[in-house]
Amino acid sequence: MRVKVNVVPENMGDLRVVYVPRNIAEKLDLAPGWRAEISVNGRRTTALVAVKDGEGDYVEVPESFHNYLGKPPEVDLRPYISPTSVQLIKKKLKGTKLTREEIFEIVKDIVDGILTDVEIAAFVSAQMSVGMDTDEMVSLTRAMVETGTVLKFDEPVYDIHSIGGVPGNSKVSIVAVPIIASAGVFIPKTSSRAITSPAGTADTMEVFAPVEFTVDEVKELAKRVNGFIIWGGTLNLAPADDILIRVEYALRVDPLSQMIASILSKKLSMGVQNLLIDIPTGRGAKVETIEEARSLASVFTQVGQGLGLSIRCAITYGGQPIGYAVGPALEAREALETLLGGGPMSVREKATAIAGLILEMAGVAPRGAGKNTAKEILASGKAYEMFKKIIEAMGSKNPNIKPEEIPVGTHKVEVRAPMEGYVTGVYNRPITTIARVAGAPIDKGAGVKLYVKRGHKVKKGDILMEIYSNSETRLEEALKLVNKLKPITIEGMLLETYPEYV
16 A cells, blocks of 8 residues: 655654554554555565554654655555565574575565564574574675675775674774785775674774765775775665674674674675684683684685685684773774884784785785784884874874873773782683773773783782773772672782691
8 A cells, every 4th residue: 555654753763663544554454563564666674563543644654764764755555474584584493504595585684674673583593503504604695795785996905804802902903904004905994883892993993083984985085095994884784784783682692604794794895805804712702712713714714715705814812801901092092002113012913913914915925924024014104104194084183193192081990909919810801891881882981901911910009900981980880890800810829838737
């Protein structure tokens, strides 16, 4: 049925609702709480039905949903009939392998808004419980690429991506990308915002410059600089991924097949042909053992081959935070310090190792010499000069900003050593939790600054860490977690004597 659309001035976010007069609801056999299918210019989606008393020749939709539909004056309304993709999801739940065409149908219905969050959750659950083989992961990735925007550039495109899970890791790309770009390698890096970490690379980069761009703006940006770091969320790259991530976050799950497809679809959509995957491993990381890391690297490379993508994986140390800063502004300071020739050794080592592997892949450095080449570029100041060009092109108001000029949280508390001894642990997950409770990444100035790492000797009263926030309340809550979570442990060297005194 063709009906007019009236707009209700409501912003309901991602919730899709249609208010239907009773006469239309009865004619279409729609009841409150059921779903209706809405079509606009061949594009289909579904919405939750709310039935209104009275009669009319129109339906009402919230302004947020109207914008999602493209602001049409009229729509086609019909009862929602369970699509074929639901049957395909059930098929997967039973353990059956899906064809490329079947996976494409599911993904297209996700993007079009045909499937409900419950049905999408069933698809995610199927991947979690049954899994996907290499062919299915290749098909899933291709479907996610083909249902969104794909950018193309005139030169070979390289990129780096970390699977994350280690606090402080977001600053590594901010150091590595300018090194790579200053060597003449094109690296238009798209990054994510944090979901469960204290800072995504996009969150940290946003401290320096805007990170949200349109497709046309990205193409212009590529003409001005040889590399940049932007948020991919505004480019419609693999839009199914954003929907699936929202459902995964609610379920607190991250199936292997979906993680692989998520990363690779975003990169392929950006025209990337050569990709380095960073897999941090260690206690408290997403991947805790070297064996698991090798297995994951094997899956990435197999799926990459199926997609025609050149992939190299770097298994890196992730048993404690990278550097000493955790949180957008604090990490931005540390990244800039590193580009200026200082910074923590762990940041310099990881950034130059990652950048060096890309330089080898691009043929800029001989095999095995990439890291030294990257170190030379960093030490020469070329990477810092490139970074200034990058953030200026991205719209920075102060490309010459100094580390100390980056504002951090106005409230700070120190955590001191309760005893003399050696630091036996600095733990990823507690540090992450404390930084997030303090307000990171939404509060750019919130986070944790560490003063020690594993193996450091401390005296009673030495500063172990500082917690920053722009909210006194959040700072107090973060401090309460220190004793509960024990993010840093200290032990003496003497454990016991034998035989004991008698």
